[in-house]
Amino acid sequence: MNTDGEFDYDVTVVGGGPAGLTSALYATRLGLDTLVVNRGGGRAAMMRDTHNVIGVTEETSGNEFLQTAQEQVQSYGGEYRRGFVEDVEALGDGGADEAPDGFRVDTGDAELTTRRVVLATGFSDGRPDPPLPRTGMGLHYCLHCDAYMFVDESVYVMGTDDAAAHVAMIMLNFTDEVDVLLRGAEPEWSDDTAELLANHPIDVIPEDVTGMEKDDDGWLESFEFEDGTVREYKGGFPMYGSEYHAELADALGLEREDSGEVAVDDHGRTSVDGAYAVGDLTPGHNQIPVAMGEGAKCGIAIHMDLRAFPRSSEKIAELGPVDESEVPAISPELMATAVTHEGHAAGPRTEAETVEGEATADD
Template sequence: MSSADDEYEIAVVGGGPAGLTTALYGARLGHETVLIDRGGGRAAMMADTHNVIGVTEDTSGNEFLATGREQVQSYGGTFERGFVTDVERADDDRFRLTTNDAELVADRVVLATGFSDERPDPPLPRTGKGLHYCLHCDAYMFVDEPVYVMGRGEAAAHVAMIMLNVTDDVAVLTRGAEPTWSDETAAQLEAHPVDIVDEEVSGVENDPDSGWLEAIEFADGTRREYRGGFAMYGSDYNTALAEGLGCELTEGGEIDVDDHGRTSEDGVFAVGDITPGHNQVPVAMGQGAKAGLAIHKEIREYPRSTEEIARDGPVGDDEVPAIPPHLMATAVAHEGHAGGPRTKGVETEDGEVPAADDD
């Protein structure tokens, strides 16, 4: 178990929904946990939070993330604002992380570095107020409204056809580029009421009060009204740290992981948008939870195995509990602790609150 100020059991790189959830589980399960985040990211761009039970849509991405950081810290997790430039496996099989101004050591590393959406060239609508990247997050906003999809590849064509599920006014804006979608996709498009607009975008009109998109102007002098749309130009996965550690990638460029976030390298986990699957906040949170639980089961002190008992003897009274003293103090003082004033639970007939265990 780590003891020095710069030594941790779990180091999480990236403070989006997946990284925050992993760090939250690590701290609450009694492990020395540090979360290192450079700021920004896809979730921080959200003007509103969608599809997250218990979080209302008037919550911005930055507010959502700030609350998450406060939660991690309230349970004794450490938060560091910084950019991790390198992670390497040391001779003792632990990991050394270098940031722009510090060095840390951890037993397990969780990569939650996400990806960056490729942005088309200006002029563009304002991000979050007419320019969007997440179809399943934001399609609901444009039910029965005119919508554009900006791009020239397979993804643009398919997103345009998908949007016909919620509106009858959809256009693909190729911006003068030759489409690269397949002949089969072209035949599909021809059989759907989707407009193909080839002209380059020359200007954008926004509502002067709300800032929301009202219309897009084109190089041929035409003007078309849209309430919003999606840019589909691909993504750049932030896999440099994973590649440096030797983690295997998928054909699509994501980090290849098992169902609990384990990569091909022992001790290295990956969660969130940097892994295959739906790029959704609730999905990322679920991945973070599963990774946090998997790490806990790998590194927790007890139960001691039969081999360990044969080697080291039975667990002594003076060896428990395994939780570090400062995390114990944090837990006992926390409002969610059983001895706290705000504890809530469902009592059994004999007056005891049953403990939960997913093992």
């Protein structure tokens, strides 16, 4: 229960990827009672290795990375649940120009109320038809993460649109062996893109893939095509678009970009007061460090919005000066966790010392 007792939580984060967990971490450490509801899976969980995250080594899998993050949030007093959020509803009479009084979150088996909600539900990459190698062993969805892996290796790009053609041309910065695989479909890229593509050393393969070979470790070695030819590849990138998990955003009536992402400001604020969105659900580079930065800024913004003090002049006129009995403005549960945490300034306290301190404060 949060400090005012009116809501079950100050902040509820829907989604447990890097952006959602970082939002929860900041909100919790800044004194807000926070819940994460995560259905599991997601793009980060698919990672065999972690790239481009300072302080996290290559051999760390996505699941290991996320497990550590979950444990960090919980260690500071945040709550983490595995589950699926079926609906989010704004509370209050709320005309079109009025801010919600909070939100009701339906998890299927329970309903809870929260002062602020953060949507971190991400998207799913469009997946081509098989035959395909395993994700992370010849099938890759992030050029900025994985291009380094294919320096001086043969690479494919699957797709028919401008994005596929441009990714293929970008890969020439890393290797001189790049093919675009149309997989039996007609190209859909623009005339300008076709002209660019014709002026880069890239082969466009129209035939569909009918088979593949992998090495003893499971890495892709080659594709076989309908015409019987075999081409060797170490890996590549499918470019078939994204499916945004925006059902909850639509239920709240959040504005979306023409390309499908939820529209946000620089701190994750959406078109509905009190509702935030971060990570792959929003515009920008789909990268773990970027998602973490978005989560951090969102958590800080929510803290600045919800913190009790300093009490404004208007609130002082309404409620009077801040009384000693009103501080600190942190729930007893978060206080008990904070003073026993290894990161506390005074060092971890024993349970007895914590109880004694609370009793003294009450006196």
